[in-house]
Amino acid sequence: MAVPPDSDAPPARGKRPKQGEPVVDRALSLLAVFSDRRRALTLSELARHADMPAPTALRLIARLVAWGALERLDDGRYVVGVRLWEVASLSPRGHGVREIALPYLEDLFEVTRHHVLLAVRDNEQAVLIERLSGKDATEVAYRVGGRAPLRTTAIGLVLLAGADQQFQETMLRKPPELEPGVAVMPEGQVRRTLSDVRRTGIAMIRRTLPSTTVSVASPVFDAQGTVVAALSIVVPDGATPPNVLAPAVRAAARAVSRNLGYKAEASADVRTHSEG
Amino acid sequence: MAVPPDSDAPPARGKRPKQGEPVVDRALSLLAVFSDRRRALTLSELARHADMPAPTALRLIARLVAWGALERLDDGRYVVGVRLWEVASLSPRGHGVREIALPYLEDLFEVTRHHVLLAVRDNEQAVLIERLSGKDATEVAYRVGGRAPLRTTAIGLVLLAGADQQFQETMLRKPPELEPGVAVMPEGQVRRTLSDVRRTGIAMIRRTLPSTTVSVASPVFDAQGTVVAALSIVVPDGATPPNVLAPAVRAAARAVSRNLGYKAEASADVRTHSEG
DNA sequence: AGGGAGCTTTCATTGGTTGGAATAGTATTG
DNA sequence: CAATACTATTCCAACCAATGAAAGCTCCCT
Numbered sequence A, B: 001m002a003v004p005p006d007s008d009a010p011p012a013r014g015k016r017p018k019q020g021e022p023v024v025d026r027a028l029s030l031l032a033v034f035s036d037r038r039r040a041l042t043l044s045e046l047a048r049h050a051d052m053p054a055p056t057a058l059r060l061i062a063r064l065v066a067w068g069a070l071e072r073l074d075d076g077r078y079v080v081g082v083r084l085w086e087v088a089s090l091s092p093r094g095h096g097v098r099e100i101a102l103p104y105l106e107d108l109f110e111v112t113r114h115h116v117l118l119a120v121r122d123n124e125q126a127v128l129i130e131r132l133s134g135k136d137a138t139e140v141a142y143r144v145g146g147r148a149p150l151r152t153t154a155i156g157l158v159l160l161a162g163a164d165q166q167f168q169e170t171m172l173r174k175p176p177e178l179e180p181g182v183a184v185m186p187e188g189q190v191r192r193t194l195s196d197v198r199r200t201g202i203a204m205i206r207r208t209l210p211s212t213t214v215s216v217a218s219p220v221f222d223a224q225g226t227v228v229a230a231l232s233i234v235v236p237d238g239a240t241p242p243n244v245l246a247p248a249v250r251a252a253a254r255a256v257s258r259n260l261g262y263k264a265e266a267s268a269d270v271r272t273h274s275e276g
Numbered sequence C: 001a002g003g004g005a006g007c008t009t010t011c012a013t014t015g016g017t018t019g020g021a022a023t024a025g026t027a028t029t030g
Numbered sequence D: 001c002a003a004t005a006c007t008a009t010t011c012c013a014a015c016c017a018a019t020g021a022a023a024g025c026t027c028c029c030t
Helices: A023-032 A043-050 A054-067 A082-088 A092-112 A154-161 A165-173 A187-200 A242-259 B023-032 B043-049 B054-067 B082-088 B092-112 B154-161 B165-173 B187-200 B242-259
Strands: A070-072 A078-080 A115-122 A125-132 A147-149 A203-207 A213-221 A227-236 B070-072 B078-080 B115-122 B125-132 B147-149 B203-207 B213-221 B227-236
Touching: A023 A043, A023 A054, A023 B023, A023 B054, A043 A054, A054 A070, A054 B023, A078 B092, A082 B082, A082 B092, A082 B115, A082 B125, A092 A115, A092 A125, A092 A227, A092 A242, A092 B078, A092 B082, A092 B092, A115 A154, A115 A213, A115 B082, A125 A154, A125 B082, A147 A154, A154 A165, A154 A187, A154 A203, A154 A213, A154 A227, A165 A187, A213 A242, A227 A242, B023 B054, B043 B054, B054 B070, B092 B115, B092 B125, B092 B227, B092 B242, B115 B154, B115 B213, B125 B154, B147 B154, B154 B165, B154 B187, B154 B203, B154 B213, B154 B227, B165 B187, B213 B242, B227 B242
Parallel strands: none
Antiparallel strands: A070 A078, A115 A125, A115 A227, A125 A147, A203 A213, A213 A227, B070 B078, B115 B125, B115 B227, B125 B147, B203 B213, B213 B227
């Protein structure tokens, strides 16, 4: 009603003020809206967060639901579907390593009864692939499918130490991530630590939040000798001394590596002298 | 050279003989090409199986790779990416139940040292969400992320018994899936079995392939009393008698249900008299 | 009953999508 | 070493699927 009578404007139907993104990207951006905190979303929430008009979102969502990437709940909200999970389970660096590592993680868990973690690197972060925790274990910072920084976690340091030289330099040049409850290492110390990790096959980090814990991590190698994952254990500070845990963690990591086709060198040091 | 000289055909550029499928569907169909046996694929393999020209496939794949749904290996092949796995880990019926159930699965596994399975129903099949197996356990038919029939597995029967009446009828009217190593039940027996499963909270199936095993499964309920998952144990035939395992399996399933907000009724029977 | 918010359908317009053809790269064969 | 076969990538003109404002719907709250 508030619309002024036609001055001379054409029907104005079908006008597309803003657009220009490939459809696939838009569909994927809908998936990207889901997060730990947002597991069930309404159409308007999805449209808002993916920054697109409701009809467009609805059309794309309809296709995603038809395929099974999303599922619709009784209350009309959408959640990530089992079909997507099914395809994702074929991810070599996701379920792939997990499948191979799980029995060894279980052994480690059973012996120690503390959190056991498995993670891979994706870009500038570690992605948690698996976590075994007792029903009554200490609080832990990260969940499976979540991301953790590289420089302030034991698992992250192992992955960083195993990354290619160029990537390491890039990361070291960046300002360090500020992680509550973890001491920030100056660049020099990080370099020394990374070198130690490569030599000993062990990284340790102490953190005070969300609870005071010590993490001990060790690298997992593939057949080519590349670090493809990291395995770690998280214990409450003051419990078993870390140096007692280290051999167990390293043994588990090596067992997984062997299963990935890695031929272990004679000594602990994989490469006696670091890169050129 | 074998091409006959221009008769009178126009440039024929941009002609599109066959098409008409939404772009999103095409992109998703590329993801669907991946399977247990096909975890790393070349461009042409993807294009062939998804039934689309190579340039089209390449363009779509490029978007999927940019987002992280796919990753490219050094040899040029594509695999499912960690980013997709990450989003999929938010699937309530995938990692969701898993996360809640895992500690109880572990308990059950530790006590029995046999395969422990967790599955949900997706349409006409069960999707395996989790499987705990010792390093040296019996051979088992299904892998995590894989699908199993409803009528010929213990886990499937539990899920079928918990489905809505209409769906059950549809499934019962279908010709039974032929599963090697499993006896085929006539329709009447299936009906009786499903009723028993609802009453006792236990389903059992014996199979002879890939090895002779007995499976014992029990339903997991959500807060609304709906069967959302099934939990089972697979033991070599002749080992622990199944009736000894049943209480342990049921207890574990109930523990998971309780964690999902299910308020257990006084007796084993959830609803004393079946639907009206 | 009225107002607001979210969901869904419609439809004229158009720009992203399309795939044959050409080119480049790679492996296999005679 | 040329010839063959296959795969990957770039190019681009034609065109159809995608687009989003508008309006109708349904529900909920007041």
